[in-house]
Amino acid sequence: MTVVSNSDLVAGTAAVPQASAGSHLSIRGLGKTYGGHAALADVELEIGAGQYVVLLGPSGSGKTTLLSMIGGFTVPTRGRIAIGGKDVTALPPARRPTATVFQDYALFPHLTVEANVAFPLAMRDVARAERPKRVAQALDLVGLAGFGRRRIHELSGGQRQRVALARALLVEPEILLLDEPLGALDLHLRRQVQDELKALQRRTGRTFVHVTHDQEEAMVLADLIVIVHNGRIEDAGTPQRLYQRPATRFVAEFMGESSLIEGRVAAAGEGRVTLETPLGAISLPGKAMAGAMGTIAIRPENWLAGPRPDDAVTIGRATVIDSVFQGATWRVRARCQGIELLLRLPPDRAVSPGDSLDLSCRERQMVFLDR
């Protein structure tokens, strides 16, 4: 699995980019402009086969536009899309090796489950005798064996989604596109379906591209997360890498929570930067120009409160504003030199507003962000 993204190249913090010859989905220079407004710009993406890819971003970020362009429903203003080495930019949805599961499943209400799933076969004029067998296989795959005769309105939300999946997988697409498929389901069902989707992807071995705004969902499902923000790719990588070493402020705040400490670069060189912050000078690995603005991001669970361990760096003394017990941790807001910090402390470290905490952090758990 390889990823090339602009931010990685600039920040130099991510995996070494490799242009792979066997890339399954290749997007180059993709952009879409509506009237003067650019919904998407400069999208570069290379995805290997068999990955579960999640396009993650807030509403209006352009992730759905990107999905729509991969599926062929929206024509790009510039750029090319190639699937399996073949340029598909000019192809309509019917001729692309993709299949889409739409947000509210788009099942044909006037047809039975069986007729719905068999629809792509009918469109390809597959022999009628052939169809029941393949439909049964597809329904089996999603765990709906025997549901063929039912009408759509008799099905629950989860069942409808499975029918939509069966129908899409029937055409054996190279890439399965899913547009916020879990949005309509309640929380409990959502978790269950997430597991089923992941298992389905493993079972079929196909590339799934899944759009969502829910970062927890992305973390559960994805082999590769692509973060889309304001029409551009902010960052792309494994859930682990994105969480531990976000490339930008947006990613640091969108994926989980962070404390952000801003400052000016006082000195830079040999792979380290020193930032002048309200909390004092902090030195950590990174690359920057002297005099530029920068940010240090620290995950709440990486704060150390109390006597400083040897391998940690002192940050400062903070005053607790409030703390909320959340079962596995205490979620604590504290203020240090006027900056609000977010910490997670172990369940036995109860604190009260007004308490003082000596905060430190291990250098490798601090992330330097230049944007």
Add this chain to the structure above:
Amino acid sequence: MSTATADLEAIATRRQAVRGLAFTGPAVLYTLAFFATPLAVILIASLYASDAGRLGGDPGFGNYARFFARDSLLVALTNSVRLAAITTVVSLALAYPLAYVLAFRVPARWQRLGIVLAVLPFWTSYVVRSYAWLLVLAPEGVVNGTLMALGLIDTPLRIAYSDAATVIGFVHFFVMLLTLTIFSSLVQINPRYLLAAADMGAGPWTAFFRVLLPLSLPGVVSGAFMTFVLAIGDYVTPAILGGSKSLVLPQAMFFQISRNGDFAMASAMAVVLMAVMAIAYLAAARWLRMDRV
């Protein structure tokens, strides 16, 4: 090399446009041919004079001048406007209570049945329905026959063949139409508004005038506009029930064609009729737009 991407977008946009125009085209062309053209013909014909069934003479506003000068024709116009206005007011006064009762006082189960029943006679033939009113109102009809049989009157009342009969005939039709439109409008009002009003201390009349009536106004205004416009342009009801003493504009137009063969004059009168409708539309549109804010 495959098509450049910028071209793709242009091609896709063009294809959409062509498809859209192809689907919309037939209906538009049909309307142009069989609606717009006749209207244009009327406009043009109104500027000429009718001479033994053909149009001739020099173009001008002679027909219009004659129309506004001739009392008998002008009176037809004022009759039309007057009767349409009266019809609108009376129909609203009768339809609103009925719609209100159906929307708020009738149990939900019976609402649909209630409104369907209220509108059912709509589906009798328009011509026959006016005729039915004739049966009711004529000198030898139901009302007079009953009253005479009961000994309450000696000679039949002159109800039929009058403005009153025309209005009755109109109102009967438009009460059904207005009940339907006002009912639809009332039913869409969130009942929580009324609950909130009551909660804040409004009595039933206050709640009606300050909450319900304003909210239902768009439905009322569009219904009233529809009534006025339809009533002004109607020939059948005045012709059957109105008698020949006071004519409305459509009747006058009809006689221009059937008696005088004067298509040009009839055209001019048609243009005047359309102008009146356009004015009514502008008035209603301003009202409606204000309400949408």
Add this chain to the structure above:
Amino acid sequence: MRQIRGILGTGAVLALAYGFIYLPVAVLVLFSFHELKAPVPPFQGPTTAWYEALFADPKLMDALVRSIVIAVVSGLGSTVLGFLAAFGLARFRPPLAGLWRFLLLMPLTVAPMCVGIGLLILANGLALPKSLALVTLGHVAVNLPLAFTICLAQMGGHQEVLERAARDLGASEFRVLTRVTVPLLWPALFASFCLCFTFSWDEFIISFFLSGFDVTLPVAIWEMMRAGINPKINAAGTIVFILSLGLVLVGEIILFGRRRRHDRRVEL
């Protein structure tokens, strides 16, 4: 106490309203079975003599058939054109869409009489004789906006997603239309047809201007009325009422039945 007043008030309004609305219909139907010519109570009968006379009257029977044929043809014409136009505007958003919509809705704002006169002058100018074909053309022109509006209202966003899904699964444009759009929209199409049918077969003024010797039913009834009160008209009116009613109820049941199934679907 207020409850009782409320119920009495409601009852009074309903009684008066329905009484007024049904008076002419009741008189019409009742006196179609009356033995005497004049519709004066007391009611004497019942007799089916007038209905028999009606069915025996070739002029009226022919007019009835003509009305039905014209209504079917113009209903189909309006519905097809209206549906295609609604589909085109809703799905493809062609240039000048606002203009086309305005044009298609314009006939709603013009009195049919004006359209009738215009078509008459046009026909005269083109030396075309009056005919039922002209009547049909006029009816389509006047009913097209209605069919268009009904179909446009049903072209929702959800419908569009279904069409997109069909394309994704390999359907050609033609198949999208025939396998997805029309089947899903067919209650609206049917309702549109029923309504256009009813308006056409009840239409008087355009038919009057444009039909020659072969007249439609409303025109035939009109001609009968010139001769004075005649219970055959009652019979004709009653039959028209029952037929129109039947058609509307069928349309309503089908549309309503579909909608109920649709609503269940929406509850995910």
